[in-house]
Amino acid sequence: MPMLLRTLGIVLLAGWLGLPASAQEEALPSWNDGAAKSAIVEFVDAVTAEGGADFVPVEDRIATFDQDGTLWVSHPLYTQGMFALDRVVALAPEHPEWKDQEPFKSVLAGDREAMARFTEQDWAKIIGATHAGMTTEQFRKIAGDWLANAEHPRFKRPYTELVYQPMLEVMNYLRANGFRTYIVTGGGQEFVRIYSEQVYGVPVEQVVGSSIATRYEYQDGEPVLMREPKVFFIDDHAGKAIGINLFIGKRPYAAFGNSGGDREMLEWTGAGDGARLMMLVLHDDAEREYAYGPANGLPDTKVGAFSQELMDEAKQKGWLVISMKNDWKTIFPEGAR
Amino acid sequence: MPMLLRTLGIVLLAGWLGLPASAQEEALPSWNDGAAKSAIVEFVDAVTAEGGADFVPVEDRIATFDQDGTLWVSHPLYTQGMFALDRVVALAPEHPEWKDQEPFKSVLAGDREAMARFTEQDWAKIIGATHAGMTTEQFRKIAGDWLANAEHPRFKRPYTELVYQPMLEVMNYLRANGFRTYIVTGGGQEFVRIYSEQVYGVPVEQVVGSSIATRYEYQDGEPVLMREPKVFFIDDHAGKAIGINLFIGKRPYAAFGNSGGDREMLEWTGAGDGARLMMLVLHDDAEREYAYGPANGLPDTKVGAFSQELMDEAKQKGWLVISMKNDWKTIFPEGAR
Numbered sequence: 001m002p003m004l005l006r007t008l009g010i011v012l013l014a015g016w017l018g019l020p021a022s023a024q025e026e027a028l029p030s031w032n033d034g035a036a037k038s039a040i041v042e043f044v045d046a047v048t049a050e051g052g053a054d055f056v057p058v059e060d061r062i063a064t065f066d067q068d069g070t071l072w073v074s075h076p077l078y079t080q081g082m083f084a085l086d087r088v089v090a091l092a093p094e095h096p097e098w099k100d101q102e103p104f105k106s107v108l109a110g111d112r113e114a115m116a117r118f119t120e121q122d123w124a125k126i127i128g129a130t131h132a133g134m135t136t137e138q139f140r141k142i143a144g145d146w147l148a149n150a151e152h153p154r155f156k157r158p159y160t161e162l163v164y165q166p167m168l169e170v171m172n173y174l175r176a177n178g179f180r181t182y183i184v185t186g187g188g189q190e191f192v193r194i195y196s197e198q199v200y201g202v203p204v205e206q207v208v209g210s211s212i213a214t215r216y217e218y219q220d221g222e223p224v225l226m227r228e229p230k231v232f233f234i235d236d237h238a239g240k241a242i243g244i245n246l247f248i249g250k251r252p253y254a255a256f257g258n259s260g261g262d263r264e265m266l267e268w269t270g271a272g273d274g275a276r277l278m279m280l281v282l283h284d285d286a287e288r289e290y291a292y293g294p295a296n297g298l299p300d301t302k303v304g305a306f307s308q309e310l311m312d313e314a315k316q317k318g319w320l321v322i323s324m325k326n327d328w329k330t331i332f333p334e335g336a337r
Numbered sequence: 338m339p340m341l342l343r344t345l346g347i348v349l350l351a352g353w354l355g356l357p358a359s360a361q362e363e364a365l366p367s368w369n370d371g372a373a374k375s376a377i378v379e380f381v382d383a384v385t386a387e388g389g390a391d392f393v394p395v396e397d398r399i400a401t402f403d404q405d406g407t408l409w410v411s412h413p414l415y416t417q418g419m420f421a422l423d424r425v426v427a428l429a430p431e432h433p434e435w436k437d438q439e440p441f442k443s444v445l446a447g448d449r450e451a452m453a454r455f456t457e458q459d460w461a462k463i464i465g466a467t468h469a470g471m472t473t474e475q476f477r478k479i480a481g482d483w484l485a486n487a488e489h490p491r492f493k494r495p496y497t498e499l500v501y502q503p504m505l506e507v508m509n510y511l512r513a514n515g516f517r518t519y520i521v522t523g524g525g526q527e528f529v530r531i532y533s534e535q536v537y538g539v540p541v542e543q544v545v546g547s548s549i550a551t552r553y554e555y556q557d558g559e560p561v562l563m564r565e566p567k568v569f570f571i572d573d574h575a576g577k578a579i580g581i582n583l584f585i586g587k588r589p590y591a592a593f594g595n596s597g598g599d600r601e602m603l604e605w606t607g608a609g610d611g612a613r614l615m616m617l618v619l620h621d622d623a624e625r626e627y628a629y630g631p632a633n634g635l636p637d638t639k640v641g642a643f644s645q646e647l648m649d650e651a652k653q654k655g656w657l658v659i660s661m662k663n664d665w666k667t668i669f670p671e672g673a674r
Contacts, residue, residue: 136582189583190586203396204585204586205585205586211583214579214583216575216578216579216601216605223578223601223605225579238553241553241560241562242562245551246526246548247542247584248541248542249526249530249544250542264553268553268560271560
């Protein structure tokens with residue numbers, strides 16, 4: 001019966017629909033019973049219990065989610081990286097010089113080994129050539145068209161279907177309990193905003209991400225925002241805590257990540273008073289998704305690494321590790337494909 | 338009775354209860370009948386009429402408000418400027434060298450003529466010395482204490498009481514009609530967030546403003562955000578359109594300003610399709626508040642100038658000018674002092 005009192009939204013909904021109390025336990029149907037699922041439910045119970053020591057007013061119920069590797073697939077490469085590489089190929093006819101210029105040459109040659117060795121400077125050149133020199137509206141159109149047509153090389157589905165069903169359930173469960181769910185991503189803010197509402201139910205104003213500078217200018221007498229090949233803000237590592245303060249202005253009560261870039265976001269969240277929930281997704285399921293660490297002896301990776309150092313810190317600070325293999329009944333939404 | 342209808346809940350109630358349209362006109366009791374008041378009511382009618390040509394879904398109902406001179410008094414100086422000057426005086430004992438160093442010397446001498454001639458570089462030095470070198474939490478405490486105790490030199494009231502009652506009514510009226518009201522200010526984002534909820538009913542995450550850089554570091558093992566003497570973002574002129582895209586990601590349907598710094602925000606808003614409302618407050622009431630332009634032959638000013646050029650553009654583009662003297666029955670909330 002106490003379960004009934006767990007949440008405002010769910011209780012109300014259950015009331016309207018006449019659902020039994022057990023329906024609320026089913027808010028996380030894709031989660032196996034275990035420490036991770038229990039931690040989520042217990043946290044929500046604590047912060048929504050009126051009069052309880054850990055009660056949090058609705059206006060302060062903020063939860064932040066990293067995207068790549070936390071909400072959707074980020075291997076073999078970040079989706080936005082895939083987009084950038086495809087754009088290099090699409091734009092190549094306008095840039096004959098790229099045939100002889102790195103890093104474009106390797107991209108056009110499809111040289112995966114060379115691409116795997118790309119430095120940050122290489123990527124900056126690729127992003128500058130593919131993400132700037134157009135208006136914000138033109139960019140949304142180009143990236144939106146790509147997202148509608150591109151397929152993941154292994155799963156042969158649109159990237160926007162390769163989201164983690166258990167995490168969608170956590171977002172819904174938190175929202176049903178009065179939380180606002182923010183995406184706080186190292187990826188491009190403007191890129192993620194294209195599909196955040198449709199895919200995650202997160203409105204564009206709740207997407208905090210990295211951005212390049214924009215310039216206000218005129219085209220045919222109308223004002224436009226022109227995207228410039230110049231970094232404005234990097235929302236990664238300490239930038240995530242800075243970005244949260246800048247864009248949200250409130251400290252989250254719950255934060256979810258999967259790699260070293262999320263460390264400071266979890267630390268910043270955990271430094272607040274009262275009940276806080278910090279969780280990290282561990283990709284330990286090569287069969288259904290991917291397996292990489294290098295924590296826990298899993299294979300190392302350059303894309304979204306979860307180091308042993310981060311694992312040790314998580315244990316020491318009480319950040320909960322979600323095992324994809326053991327905690328999740330399913331990985332992707334069933335309806336998709 | 339009309340007082341009853343002033344607020345959000347009540348106006349919504351009026352809709353549910355099928356109350357007559359006149360009830361909605363009473364949402365703006367401090368406004369005299371005229372073009373400005375009519376424009377607001379007609380705009381709201383147009384964007385909320387389901388099935389109408391100008392209907393706007395609730396999730397897109399965004400209204401942006403400049404603060405200084407649009408929502409509260411900004412003469413003889415911006416409130417945050419007053420705070421900075423008071424901080425120079427408060428910090429002077431720790432900086433004996435300021436006695437001989439401009440611009441601090443003039444501030445400490447109370448030399449108003451010299452202060453009136455301060456350049457942007459002078460102000461940058463003052464802001465750097467008074468707004469940086471502390472954590473975000475320390476800054477909120479310092480500025481919050483000042484706001485609780487400072488008084489406006491002419492009106493002898495706390496600055497937070499010197500808000501425009503007619504504009505509070507517009508914000509409430511828009512919110513009652515499904516709008517989210519954002520403050521988009523050239524002033525400091527962190528400064529305005531201290532009182533935005535209490536004074537305007539605007540949550541901190543809906544305050545977009547200028548900011549300095551912050552650095553993630555540790556004090557006694559706890560993470561803090563240290564404010565650095567380095568400009569990060571100037572939310573003024575074109576920066577207001579850029580800031581709206583960056584922080585909100587949606588084009589506003591209504592925008593309110595009072596000076597040249599708001600020009601691009603109104604232009605950006607007006608460049609969208611469908612019904613849009615762009616308004617500028619003209620300070621033409623020396624008796625009850627202040628009178629300055631230099632538009633319409635009013636006295637010139639260095640603080641929040643409304644140029645004749647802006648007035649001409651407003652007429653040409655259909656931006657409505659609000660005459661403080663003629664359109665507003667009252668200026669400040671009655672309850673205050």
